[in-house]
Amino acid sequence: MTSDGKNSAKHAPLAQQITTTIPLRDARAARARLDELAQNAREADDAKIADALEALFAEKQVANLVMALFDHSPFLSRLASRPERLLPLLRDAPQESHARIVSAQRDFFRTQHDSGIDLDAAGEAFRKARAEHALLVALADIGGVWDVDQVILVLSEFADASVSGGIDLLLTELAGRGRITLADPENPGPGSGIVVLALGKHGAGELNYSSDIDLVVFYDPQAQSLPDIYEAPKLYSRLAQGLVKLLSERTGHGYVHRVDYRLRPDPGSTPVAIALPSAYSYYETVGQNWERAAFIKARPIAGDLSLGADFLKDLAPFIWRKYFDFAAIADVHAMKRQIQAVRGHAEIAVAGHDIKLGRGGIREVEFFVQTQQLVFGGRRPDLRGRRTLDMLDRLHKDNWISEEARTELASAYRFLRTIEHRIQMVADEQTQRLPADEKALTDLAQFAGFKTLKAFSKALTDHARNVQKHYALLFEEGPELASEAGSLIFTGSEIDPETIATLERLGFRDPERAAETVRGWHFGRRSAITSARAREVLTELTPALLAALGGTADPDGALARLDDAFGKMPAAVELMMILINHDELLTLFADLLGTAPRLAETVARRPHVLDAVIDPAFTDPVVDEQAIAEQVREIIGNPPSFEDFLDRTRDATRQLNFVAGARMLSGVFTAERAGAAQAAVAQAVIQASFERVRAAFEADYGTIPGGRVAILGLGRLGARDLTATSDLDLVIIYDFDPDNRESDGRKSLDAIAYHQRLTQRLVSALTAPTRRGALYEVDLRLRPMGGKGPVASQFRGFRHYQENEADLWEHMALTRARVVGGDADFAAQVEDVIAQIIALPRDFTEVAREVTAMRKLIAQEKGEDDPWDLKLAAGGLTDLDFLTQALILGHASEHPDLIHCLPALVLQRAGELGLIKPEHATDLSNAQSLLSRILHWERLTIEGRFDPESAPAPILRRLAAEAGVPDLERLEKELADTRKMVRKLFQHYLEGGSST
Numbered sequence: 001m002t003s004d005g006k007n008s009a010k011h012a013p014l015a016q017q018i019t020t021t022i023p024l025r026d027a028r029a030a031r032a033r034l035d036e037l038a039q040n041a042r043e044a045d046d047a048k049i050a051d052a053l054e055a056l057f058a059e060k061q062v063a064n065l066v067m068a069l070f071d072h073s074p075f076l077s078r079l080a081s082r083p084e085r086l087l088p089l090l091r092d093a094p095q096e097s098h099a100r101i102v103s104a105q106r107d108f109f110r111t112q113h114d115s116g117i118d119l120d121a122a123g124e125a126f127r128k129a130r131a132e133h134a135l136l137v138a139l140a141d142i143g144g145v146w147d148v149d150q151v152i153l154v155l156s157e158f159a160d161a162s163v164s165g166g167i168d169l170l171l172t173e174l175a176g177r178g179r180i181t182l183a184d185p186e187n188p189g190p191g192s193g194i195v196v197l198a199l200g201k202h203g204a205g206e207l208n209y210s211s212d213i214d215l216v217v218f219y220d221p222q223a224q225s226l227p228d229i230y231e232a233p234k235l236y237s238r239l240a241q242g243l244v245k246l247l248s249e250r251t252g253h254g255y256v257h258r259v260d261y262r263l264r265p266d267p268g269s270t271p272v273a274i275a276l277p278s279a280y281s282y283y284e285t286v287g288q289n290w291e292r293a294a295f296i297k298a299r300p301i302a303g304d305l306s307l308g309a310d311f312l313k314d315l316a317p318f319i320w321r322k323y324f325d326f327a328a329i330a331d332v333h334a335m336k337r338q339i340q341a342v343r344g345h346a347e348i349a350v351a352g353h354d355i356k357l358g359r360g361g362i363r364e365v366e367f368f369v370q371t372q373q374l375v376f377g378g379r380r381p382d383l384r385g386r387r388t389l390d391m392l393d394r395l396h397k398d399n400w401i402s403e404e405a406r407t408e409l410a411s412a413y414r415f416l417r418t419i420e421h422r423i424q425m426v427a428d429e430q431t432q433r434l435p436a437d438e439k440a441l442t443d444l445a446q447f448a449g450f451k452t453l454k455a456f457s458k459a460l461t462d463h464a465r466n467v468q469k470h471y472a473l474l475f476e477e478g479p480e481l482a483s484e485a486g487s488l489i490f491t492g493s494e495i496d497p498e499t500i501a502t503l504e505r506l507g508f509r510d511p512e513r514a515a516e517t518v519r520g521w522h523f524g525r526r527s528a529i530t531s532a533r534a535r536e537v538l539t540e541l542t543p544a545l546l547a548a549l550g551g552t553a554d555p556d557g558a559l560a561r562l563d564d565a566f567g568k569m570p571a572a573v574e575l576m577m578i579l580i581n582h583d584e585l586l587t588l589f590a591d592l593l594g595t596a597p598r599l600a601e602t603v604a605r606r607p608h609v610l611d612a613v614i615d616p617a618f619t620d621p622v623v624d625e626q627a628i629a630e631q632v633r634e635i636i637g638n639p640p641s642f643e644d645f646l647d648r649t650r651d652a653t654r655q656l657n658f659v660a661g662a663r664m665l666s667g668v669f670t671a672e673r674a675g676a677a678q679a680a681v682a683q684a685v686i687q688a689s690f691e692r693v694r695a696a697f698e699a700d701y702g703t704i705p706g707g708r709v710a711i712l713g714l715g716r717l718g719a720r721d722l723t724a725t726s727d728l729d730l731v732i733i734y735d736f737d738p739d740n741r742e743s744d745g746r747k748s749l750d751a752i753a754y755h756q757r758l759t760q761r762l763v764s765a766l767t768a769p770t771r772r773g774a775l776y777e778v779d780l781r782l783r784p785m786g787g788k789g790p791v792a793s794q795f796r797g798f799r800h801y802q803e804n805e806a807d808l809w810e811h812m813a814l815t816r817a818r819v820v821g822g823d824a825d826f827a828a829q830v831e832d833v834i835a836q837i838i839a840l841p842r843d844f845t846e847v848a849r850e851v852t853a854m855r856k857l858i859a860q861e862k863g864e865d866d867p868w869d870l871k872l873a874a875g876g877l878t879d880l881d882f883l884t885q886a887l888i889l890g891h892a893s894e895h896p897d898l899i900h901c902l903p904a905l906v907l908q909r910a911g912e913l914g915l916i917k918p919e920h921a922t923d924l925s926n927a928q929s930l931l932s933r934i935l936h937w938e939r940l941t942i943e944g945r946f947d948p949e950s951a952p953a954p955i956l957r958r959l960a961a962e963a964g965v966p967d968l969e970r971l972e973k974e975l976a977d978t979r980k981m982v983r984k985l986f987q988h989y990l991e992g993g994s995s996t
Contacts (some may be wrong), residue, residue, distance in 0.1 A: 014097070014136075015090040018061040020144035022068035023446040030067035033077070035067075040056045041083040043610060049083045065143045070139030072447040075428040079135040088137065094140045098154050101133045106161040109169040109188070117173035123246055126162060126790050127253035133158045137209065141418075148414045149389065151421065155207040156198075160301045163196055163215065164189070166246045167302040169238050179235060181225050193223025194236050194273070195300050195308035196243075199263050203297035204218065204386040208417065210431075212258040214294075217243075217273040236273040244272075263294055266523035268855060271723055277313055280408070283318045286524025288535055294371045295319045296377075297386045321378040350457045351441055353464075355416050355423075356432035360464025362420065364471040372400060379914045388413060405470045412463035419460070422448045488543045506550030514556065517563050518542060526563065528572035537576045537916070545579070551952030552594030562595045563767055565604035575607035585610050588662065594773050595954045596665055596935035596941045598724060602658045605773070606651065609658040618659070619668055625680040626700060631656060632684035645692050646765060649685050650772040656681045661724060661940050671936035671962070672904070672929075675721035682717055682776065687821040689765045697758050702745025704754055706737030710761075710795075710830040713820035714782050714813050719903045721932070723939035727777040728766065732792040733760045733830055752794070759792040782813045795830070800835045809851045810887040814838055835899050848990040851886040852901045855879065855986075867976065868946045870935045875979030877935065879986045880907075880928045886990055887915055906930065920985055927978045933962045934975070948972075 024030055033059055042050035057063045066086070069076040080086050089097055108125055108803045112118060122406040135916035137155060138456065140146040146154070171188040174180045183191035201207050226232055240261070247256040261272045265282040274282075296319060300308025349358075356362045369391045377383040380398065385391050389410055396406035400497040420432050422444060435441045438453070445456030489499050495515045503511035521538060524530045549558045566572055579586045589610070592600040602609055612618060634651035639645045660677040663669040669677065690711060715729035716722050722986055741751040749757070763778050784793050784801040793801075802810065814834050819827035855878065858864075864874040871877045884906045888898045891913070901909050908930065911921025938946045948956060948968060960971040 010095060011093045013091050013144070014094045014139060014145055015056050015059060015062045016147040017094070018065055018143040020142065020449060021061065021064050022142060022449055023071070023451055024064075024067060024071045025443060025446065026071060027067065030071040031063075033070040033081075034063060034067055037081060037083060040081075041344045044083075046083070049087055052087055052091065053083060056087075061143075062090065065139060068142060068447070069138065072443065073138075073426050076135065076138050076425055079131055079138075084133055089132070089136050089361070091138055094136060094145055097136050098133070098157070100635060101129050101136070102158055102161040104160065105129045106168075109163050109172045112169075112172075114129075116863045117169060117176060119169070119173065119242075119246065122169055123249070123251065123256075124253055126166070126246065126256045127251065130158075130162070130256045131254060134428070141421060142425075148417050148421075151675040152170060152201070152206040152208065152417065155209065155211075156202055156205040159202055159207055159213050159257055160198070161242070162247055163198070163213070164302040166243050167194070167196060167239075170242045170246070172305075174235070174239065178227075179231075181227065183225070189303045189305060191223075191225055192304050193220045193225050193232070193307075194218070194239060194303040195305065195311070196302035197308055197312075199294050199298050200300045201297070202301075203299040204388065205299075206417075208424065209421040210428050212260040212430055214260050215243075216261065216264045216279075216298075217281055218276045218308070218311060219273050220304075221275045221277065232856045233271065233273070233275070237271045245865070263291075266520075266525065268523070269525070280311070280314060282524070283315055286530045286535075287318050288522055289374065292319050292374055295371055296370055296384070299386065305952065317464045319377075320384060321374075329565070344504075350460055351438065352434060352436035354433045355419055355460075355464075355505075358464075358542050360412075360466075360468040360471075362413065362416045362432070364434055364467050365409050365416075368409065368467075368471050368474055369395065376400065383710045390417070401470075405473075406483075408463075408466040409470055412467045412891060415459065415463045419448055437580075453739060488546060490515065490522055490542060495519065503546070503550075506546060507555045508550065508559070509556050514546075514559055517559055518546070520563070521566065526566035526572075528566045528569035529576075531571070531573065534571070534573045534801065537573060537580060541576050541580045544586060545590070548590035551587070551591065552590050553957060554594045554952040557952045558590060558593035561593045561600060562604075565601055568601075569604050571818065572604075575604060578607050578610055582610075585613060588613055588666075591665065592662070594952060595958055596661065598943060599661045599665065600657055602654055606658075609655045612659045613662055618663065619666075621659075621668065627685060628680040629684035629687070632681060632688060636688055642692065642696055643770070646768065646770045646775075647772045648764075649689060650770060650775050653681055653685050653775055654773070657724065664936070664940065671933040672721070674940075675716070675723065675932075675936060678722040678724070678726075679713075679717055679720040682722055683713065683820040685775070686711055686728070686730075686766065687712075687718060690762055690821050692759045693765050695759065697761060698745065700745055701749050701754060701757075702743045703746050704743050705740040706735070707751065707754075708735045708826035709733070709755070709758070709817050709822040710826045711821035712817045712830070712834075714817045715779075716816075717820060718816035718818050723902070723936050725939045725943075727779045728783050729779050729813075730763075730820075731780070732762070732784045733795050733798050734792055735795040735826065752790075755792045755794075756790055763791070782810070784810075795833075799833050799837075802833075803840070806837075808847065808889070809854055811837060811840075811889055812851070815885045815888045815899075835896075838888065838899050839892045839896055841893045842889055844886075847886050847890040848992075851882050852990045855882050855990075856900065866945075867972070867979070868938070868948060870931045870938070870975075873979055875981070875983035875986070877928070879982050880924065880931070883907075883924070883986050884991060891915055904932075916985075923981060924985060927982050930963060930974075930978055934959055937962060 038053045217240040395401045442453045450456040508514045636648040664674040712731040736751045911918040
């Protein structure tokens with residue numbers, strides 16, 4: 001045929017161009033519907049239409065085509081049942097019908113320009129146009145008039161006209177109300193300040209029959225068209241919402257397009273219209289690879305097109321990176337493997353197969369092309385095209401892929417897109433899943449032009465296997481990302497329903513919130529994971545991470561705490577890399593998030609504390625004070641500056657305390673051993689800090705002749721039982737040669753001032769926050785005269801004060817005092833004096849009276865009614881401590897071995913000595929052990945006041961297990977009974993004023 005012949009054929013009526021015949025399920029019923037159509041026209045007194053239809057239906061191919069619509073598609077049957085709609089489409093050339101419909105849609109605003117905009121009338125007209133165009137496309141497609149390339153193009157052009165016509169209509173309506181000024185009312189878009197980009201298949205000009213249209217709306221916040229630029233966010237967002245109403249709202253005339261704005265930046269937390277500077281900043285800083293892939297297809301289609309073109313030009317460095325971006329392959333392939341976990345099939349199937357998302361489907365062809373565009377497009381501008389088929393040709397021409405790959409993938413793409421259209425034409429549904437029912441599948445095969453299901457199945461599987469073959473060659477093998485529980489997809493534009501189901505199976509009580517949390521990570525809502533590398537690692541880690549969190553007793557709480565940690569961390573790549581390479585650490589970290597948030601926060605801030613957990617010594621520890629002191633010094637090393645020293649002491653303390661807590665959580669340590677280990681860490685850090693502070697101080701002030709220092713630890717530090725939140729109760733004692741009081745440095749100080757300043761520097765070293773955080777809170781109030789006295793006490797003055805002026809409560813504090821730092825040759829002398837003070841003869845009755853009065857005063861000032869404050873509650877650890885200290889002070893003169901007895905053993909020793917009844921000693925010792933264990937767990941797991949109403953369930957179960965009871969109710973009863981017993985015996989021995 002000559003070119004003139006081809007041109008004349010192109011302009012021939014659609015009825016004359018039909019080339020295909022569709023098998024019918026029920027030819028008789030379809031013929032009856034055909035005859036009824038012409039009869040309806042005749043009964044409506046429209047003889048011309050009836051005659052024309054009957055003449056057309058006399059042609060076998062035309063009759064078969066229209067009967068196929070009636071036979072296979074309820075949706076198309078309804079559209080074709082209007083004679084006045086069907087006849088022009090069959091009688092005119094399809095390209096001319098398409099041009100007419102598109103032109104009317106695009107220019108509809110002109111028809112109402114003078115009379116004022118009627119949005120309801122516009123909506124009706126738009127919907128009728130869509131119905132006519134949908135019928136036109138079906139006739140041309142099913143009739144073999146248009147191939148699939150032409151079908152997807154005209155569908156895209158009609159969507160362009162709908163969006164462009166809709167925006168122009170809404171801009172004209174706004175201008176009519178004085179809300180905006182249009183530079184050219186006949187062409188509202190230019191200078192309007194708004195641009196609509198089409199993404200996805202729409203942007204590529206490859207729209208499918210019943211597809212949503214993926215749009216993003218951007219605006220210029222400084223647009224000159226606005227009378228008030230401060231109104232820009234509200235006005236343009238309302239305009240974008242108005243477009244959704246115009247196109248998506250279903251009425252009696254149907255709908256035009258389903259509009260999806262979820263490809264905009266962070267759709268969960270942004271308005272539907274985004275300011276261009278904000279959009280640019282988002283993509284430049286936290287844009288993801290899937291968004292780069294989406295913007296390959298981006299195209300301005302409505303509003304100010306030049307504004308959109310400039311934006312895409314500015315965005316080019318984000319989309320097209322100059323270096324070969326092979327990480328994009330891993331990231332996009334990760335998304336694809338996650339999608340396949342449930343939506344696709346491990347093997348290619350037919351019944352129920354998703355021809356878009358399943359193996360060998362449309363998405364694999366698209367990913368095959370897009371990933372190579374992302375990798376090489378930065379240096380090869382000719383690979384920056386939008387259309388999949390065009391880019392397959394270009395990849396082949398540039399020798400990136402073989403001719404076989406180009407041919408087979410293009411053929412499969414066209415086949416699958418055609419089947420996609422047949423699926424959607426049945427009921428105008430946005431689906432790509434083949435029927436699972438054999439009869440429905442057979443019907444679809446016939447609608448697609450196949451005589452048998454067997455022939456259809458073979459064609460489908462052959463194409464799908466070809467796609468899978470080339471896709472696998474591109475991506476090779478990768479680690480399986482999808483959880484065994486099912487689909488986990490977070491990097492796309494919407495929350496996947498099957499992901500919600502997977503999260504439910506994993507144990508999340510609020511899967512929607514969990515999904516949105518993880519999506520927020522991908523959208524850059526947490527600064528720790530905004531880098532490209534962080535998001536790539538996150539894609540790999542997410543399924544395993546969620547599975548690990550799901551294995552905890554509180555998956556939702558654990559995820560929330562991880563999200564909070566990501567919000568506080570400067571960067572999370574290091575942590576995620578450690579977790580992705582060590583399954584056991586991932587499990588432990590998940591457990592920490594669920595049961596010990598304090599430890600989890602330590603991991604988040606310093607991921608390498610986890611290194612100790614994979615050390616074999618973790619489960620076989622040496623925890624004596626000397627070994628821990630060596631570990632502390634090894635971690636601190638010999639830093640060149642004092643600031644580095646401070647940072648390293650914090651690193652050492654955090655790491656070793658984390659290990660103690662993790663061992664406690666893992667069952668390697670009892671609470672008592674964890675307390676002893678943390679006390680040993682504190683003691684080693686105090687000594688190391690003292691030595692470094694003293695060295696720096698002596699460089700300025702020299703030394704004091706005969707100067708010696710002892711650092712006393714009291715309270716839990718003195719008792720070798722620090723909890724995770726304990727302060728350090730310290731008293732600094734010093735001595736010197738009274739005949740030579742001046743220091744010998746370049747700056748001279750009196751001995752008293754010297755040791756006061758030295759103490760202040762030591763306290764500062766232990767308490768000052770640095771870039772590595774805080775170390776300890778230090779309490780010096782147990783020194784002579786408390787807050788009114790000097791921060792350091794001269795040895796002779798300390799002894800005199802304790803022997804002659806101190807109150808009983810100060811001697812009570814000394815029962816737990818021991819030297820934890822300073823000069824070793826001074827320690828024994830100080831401890832001897834303390835032992836002498838404790839052993840002073842005292843009347844037990846008087847001791848009991850004062851201790852009881854002091855306990856009542858504390859109850860008045862701090863309360864004793866909170867049953868979960870195991871320290872201050874009536875019958876809690878304070879009662880036990882006071883009773884223990886009373887027994888020591890009241891009987892140490894007669895039984896000096898009580899002085900050196902560990903606090904945990906004092907009660908048992910008192911029972912052996914007959915100071916209290918042996919059975920009471922056992923009961924009180926057991927109570928002390930129980931309450932102390934629970935307190936340790938409270939402090940390890942929860943920051944601040946412990947509240948069972950808000951505490952995670954696994955923590956409550958852990959506390960119950962420590963008490964040997966099954967649940968919270970029994971735990972509360974056990975603690976209440978224990979405290980009641982302790983208070984009763986406290987009153988018996990102290991308020992009664994006697995021992996047994």
